Amino acid sequence: MARTLGTHALSPTPRHEADDPSSLVARFGADEPLHLDCGIALAPLQIAYQTYGTLNADKSNAVLICHALTGDQHVANVNPVTGKGGWWETMVGPGKPIDTDRFFVICSNVLSSCMGTTGPASRLDGGPAYALDFPVVTIRDMVRAQAMLIDQLGIDTLFCVAGGSMGGMQVLQWAASYPQRVFCALPIATAAKHSAQNIAFHEVGRQAIMADPEWKGGRYLAEGTRPEKGLAVARMAAHITYLSEPALHRKFGRKLQDRAAPTFSFDADFEIESYLRYQGRAFVERFDANSYLYLTRAMDYFDLAADYDGRLAQAFRGSRTRFCVVSFTSDWLFTTQESRAVVHALNASGASVSFVEIETDKGHDAFLLDVPELFATTKGFIDSAARARGLTEPARG
């Protein structure tokens, strides 16, 4: 079912991408199960991924990008579902801070998402989708799956693992689970655990999806329905948390949408209402509702210190990874305080760490936006680490 959104023809749909993605695919059979934290051995497994640039001869220039909750592997190419550019084209590409003329950049769709890596929308042997029969996974499970991909690509040590938000959680988990395999790590706008308030917002979103009768106990794909209204409400609530109050005030304030006076109705009188409704509608065109449940749950469960008797520093003990931790002043979802807790743990563990808090009113979403200080920070950190790693600079015409 092709849909149009604005001027973009949308094809194929996310449903199609779940099984037959417009990406490279790594497949793992019954002999290579993914051992999940819940105790289940998941097989078969497929991982959809994109790469940019060229792996060098000694395989020392690989950068793994970890995407956020509703992101995907299409970092720096046109997204096959939305028809829009990749979500981190500002950061990744030729001559960009993560320079694809120099590095071999990999991004895989995370476990339980809906863009080609196995998840609740996947079908086994053409049967019905897993739906809620898919096991609940963790951030560590996502990282285990990524490590299987990296193994299959024949890469021993990643030069860098980078990502924001849920992507940043994966970065921290990589550094904890596979310290020898990560030369440098760039966790942005993230935390070592999900806060009560963030769990609360996720729970609202899940309840909104589950309240939609079209959700059908999770079996909507088999029943030919889509919980679009519930998923749109979930996205609207979440979207507020990605922005900052000052940015909302600056961008929208109390401005009315295409009208001179309030209509005394429940129409979208205010620009902010119209904007939020659009965000909800656009999201349901590209995302699977059950994947949203699973991914939010994985974030809720994330508490890196819990795996080390509550001592976060133990997670990084003896680590030789170089870290650069980045936060944004107006991010109230993953506050600077959360980043500082990570930095303190890294310091306590004796790791090499730099920390940058970037002044911006763009809120949590800043990691996805045009924030020159983020690009400069990333470039400085990556270039310095590349010199330490002995990677040559690209020749510039």
Next chain:
Amino acid sequence: MARTLGTHALSPTPRHEADDPSSLVARFGADEPLHLDCGIALAPLQIAYQTYGTLNADKSNAVLICHALTGDQHVANVNPVTGKGGWWETMVGPGKPIDTDRFFVICSNVLSSCMGTTGPASRLDGGPAYALDFPVVTIRDMVRAQAMLIDQLGIDTLFCVAGGSMGGMQVLQWAASYPQRVFCALPIATAAKHSAQNIAFHEVGRQAIMADPEWKGGRYLAEGTRPEKGLAVARMAAHITYLSEPALHRKFGRKLQDRAAPTFSFDADFEIESYLRYQGRAFVERFDANSYLYLTRAMDYFDLAADYDGRLAQAFRGSRTRFCVVSFTSDWLFTTQESRAVVHALNASGASVSFVEIETDKGHDAFLLDVPELFATTKGFIDSAARARGLTEPARG
């Protein structure tokens, strides 16, 4: 339909209260319409209210309490729907900061609510409920209705108008619309306009309600359904905004609910999830979904300065009312910054104003909770104003 919630037998239901409230009722016929901001003359009108204490001979000791979004007139008596105590029993009663041994306290259910004052759940002559045929009202309309009640009670000047949140908006509107009729005013945890972020959260709640197929385009009462799931989601999202992140962390953190380990499921593993679900369930037992739409809309539309060419100080020009403005440090829904804007306008208009920012981690809900500094501030302000008004102190046994 009697329901039980915890150990309380719940009877009568909100539906019953909407037409035949367990309160005093003031009625206005076709010859006394309420002229609304939308241009409609609303008639008939009924206003449900409670009173506490005794009106003195010269009718100079009346205090009007204005309730918040989901509050009601049951300030200091057992609520007929929930069976619980009044929502401001800590503040209002014999010997309390607003002392019913001294003052005649009035609280009316606001226009478009569901506890006996005319609103979308009201039926005309036993016919179907108004539903979305009810006109969209404003904070000023609510205050106009309250003024009609005060007129009917034969009270010329209110000694005090007090309230928090949406109640505080009414307090500010009273002071602007009827400056001669308000001796002192106590707006708590409020703002002179609703922010973009707050409109956004309200819009999420409305969309959650309207997404529920049981809402039936607003005609659920006629159709015998209830949009309980949508209303519960709306309440859950709103409830997060009433608390502060530090309080959520302190009260819930990442504590699990009656279990030692995560269940790897979508059960309410975390206490915060269980708490939010309870808040959602409890709310739908006592509140009308359409009233929630109308009241949130009234708050969205509130922008006191807009009625005065954008100059808030003009709203209070020449006012002789004494003001005490109160905010809470951890309130991110109605921030101290919003209260400061009110205080600056009052200063610019030459009004008498004191301002107290109370240090607490209890968030917006602090105005409803046991916050000794709020009680002390209120008592100090009220007692001082009472002396200026020449009101005698109550004899204490």
